[in-house]
Amino acid sequence: MGTDLLRAALVVALLTATAGADELAPPGTTAPTPLAVADAPPPAPTRGARLQLALSGDLRITRLDGTADRFVDDAMAYGWRVAAARPLYGLGVDAHYLWTPIVDVGARVGHLTQDYAAGVDPADRMGIAWTTVAASARLHWAKGRPFLPEPRLDLGLARQTWTVHGVEDQATRSFARIGVDWRLGTRTAGVMLSVAYTLADHAAVDGPAPPVGGLDLAIGPYVRR
């Protein structure tokens, strides 16, 4: 778990380092611009969007889960003919309330799946399906400036369906997902890019346990209303 935390911290540090010092400064701490005298009264403030919905295609690189190497070794030791920490893939849906001043709060649901090993009969597979629900919080300090990384934390539960030789075994697992979102678009619509690291609790299994954490890549459209 310590190694996973270090990986997650490294991902966030690297990704947020792309923003300049001024961009990362909290609101109100940058130097004020000179005042200008206006001839006409400013327009009445308009109410901004309050709800954001996003759909994403997700890819999780489970090779970067701390248990990936052990899984491959255990699977081969048990007699699977081929095993690999292959990437989980699937879809996710985000709903966030844009809570002023700089925090978005919401939820995320998703579904990921993959085959991890095959037996002597290539159709004999070991597979994982992950259906998740998570509470989510995100800092939107970009304030209208495009393509700034916005740190994000998700805490949730996953319903794991682990299939071996056609038999399903279900379990509930907890996970944390930490990373950043980039919003490419206008105030009302565009494309969201996400990079994050997912840490999942380790299954207590006397045998090959497929890795389900790792580096997440996601991309998809968003709308704000």
Added chain:
Amino acid sequence: MLRLAILAIAPLAAACLTPPDNDILQFEDDFEACELCGWATTGDVRRVTTYHPGEHAMALAPGATAMTGVAIVRTPADTAWESDDGNWVELSTDCVGPGALDLVPDGAGGLAVVVALDDRGRAPFARHWLNFPPLDPAVMHRFDSLTLTAASLPCRVDNVQIRISGGTYGY
């Protein structure tokens, strides 16, 4: 960002589950199809669940024996350049080592493959390989049965395979 994504995804596309060449696999049992079907047992031998409800193994109590019939014919090499990749039994077990393998004449012109499981201790499941004694490449060999025996320790066994290079697939 696009370049980063391409760099990340490219090696993953190659990580497909391509099965290895199984041309010399002559016999295989993963104990998933049925309840020790095809095995004649003496002593306490059971089919047990291991790390997943869908994964099973054969558990042998101390002194127990399990035997199954096979029909493997290893034909003589007919060309000077024909290579021999070896002959061996492969199995996963929670006994600490591979044990010992012997070929015993069965009195009918064939050979019985007899594996005495390791009795030095228990360990997490691991894959083991037991090589056959050297076989005369100019002589035909017929293997009629596979026997597993547990001595003083209980052992669980899974994914048992016999691999004979040059043999005829026929179990």
